[in-house]
Amino acid sequence: MKRFECANDGTLSSEMLTAYDSDGYLVLERFFSNTECDSLRERANHLIEETDITALSSVFSTTAHSHAKDEYFQTSGDKIRFFLESESLNESGELKYPATESVNKIGHALHDLDPVFSRFSRSDKLNRLAQQIGYTDPKLLQSMYIFKSPRIGGEVNCHQDSTFLYTDPLSCTGFWVALEDATVENGCMYALPGEHKGPLKERFHRNDNGDLTFTAIEEPDWKAQAVALEAKKGSLVLLHGKLPHLSGANRSDNSRHAYTLHVIDGSCHYPADNWLVRSDDMPLTGFETPA
Numbered sequence: 001m002k003r004f005e006c007a008n009d010g011t012l013s014s015e016m017l018t019a020y021d022s023d024g025y026l027v028l029e030r031f032f033s034n035t036e037c038d039s040l041r042e043r044a045n046h047l048i049e050e051t052d053i054t055a056l057s058s059v060f061s062t063t064a065h066s067h068a069k070d071e072y073f074q075t076s077g078d079k080i081r082f083f084l085e086s087e088s089l090n091e092s093g094e095l096k097y098p099a100t101e102s103v104n105k106i107g108h109a110l111h112d113l114d115p116v117f118s119r120f121s122r123s124d125k126l127n128r129l130a131q132q133i134g135y136t137d138p139k140l141l142q143s144m145y146i147f148k149s150p151r152i153g154g155e156v157n158c159h160q161d162s163t164f165l166y167t168d169p170l171s172c173t174g175f176w177v178a179l180e181d182a183t184v185e186n187g188c189m190y191a192l193p194g195e196h197k198g199p200l201k202e203r204f205h206r207n208d209n210g211d212l213t214f215t216a217i218e219e220p221d222w223k224a225q226a227v228a229l230e231a232k233k234g235s236l237v238l239l240h241g242k243l244p245h246l247s248g249a250n251r252s253d254n255s256r257h258a259y260t261l262h263v264i265d266g267s268c269h270y271p272a273d274n275w276l277v278r279s280d281d282m283p284l285t286g287f288e289t290p291a
């Protein structure tokens with residue numbers, strides 16, 4: 001797997017842009033410092049400590065998809081909400097582990113509602129990256145802090161991010177940051193190189209009844225072998241919105257924290273039946289520092 005290290009200001013070389021175009025992903029090592037990574041970890045822990053996790057019941061699982069029925073999930077697009085690991089609960093629905101090890105992820109508007117995450121998400125170098133991969137009006141749509149906790153971190157099945165963050169034309173890109181070393185052992189991502197050049201398989205959206213559902217678009221013919229995107233702490237992985245990717249369960253003793261920011265282009269149509277909705281008083285913002 002190719003790895004790169006870009007300039008401090010986020011400037012990409014032509015070799016990096018060529019690799020991204022050909023593979024659909026780009027691993028940039030040492031993009032963020034250990035201090036920057038640790039600031040997000042500390043903030044996420046703080047947010048959990050401020051919250052009564054024991055009162056939560058929404059489990060996030062890409063295999064069972066039970067969260068899709070939860071109003072708590074459905075209305076989380078412009079909130080900071082906490083979703084549990086399915087294996088964090090005992091048969092009575094009580095937490096078996098400490099709160100910080102029971103959460104699957106925090107989502108989905110950390111970048112707008114929390115000052116630490118907002119600052120991190122709006123760094124000049126991320127803005128520079130977005131410009132170089134073709135955004136003319138980048139909008140920060142979704143942010144997630146992913147825990148992938150030791151022993152119980154759930155798998156994420158193979159998907160394309162544009163399935164969930166759909167625009168017409170497609171414009172979603174994931175900016176994924178390793179806040180700890182991500183390895184095969186602790187559940188790093190895998191991707192199918194080059195398959196972003198094929199079709200989008202499906203859309204996740206609200207149907208006429210208001211329920212969240214998947215609708216098939218085109219059956220892809222993915223032939224590429226999955227590549228492990230092992231990434232050192234501080235690495236940034238760019239993920240094309242149509243790139244199929246996944247991650248396994250974490251059965252190791254080490255967590256695999258990551259932060260991911262998804263960007264779309266404001267010049268593209270954002271359908272009203274997309275799962276992620278925001279209230280009128282929280283319009284999408286770009287990389288500029290909020291007033």
Ligand code: FE2
Nearest residue numbers: 159160161245
């Ligand atoms: Fe994804």
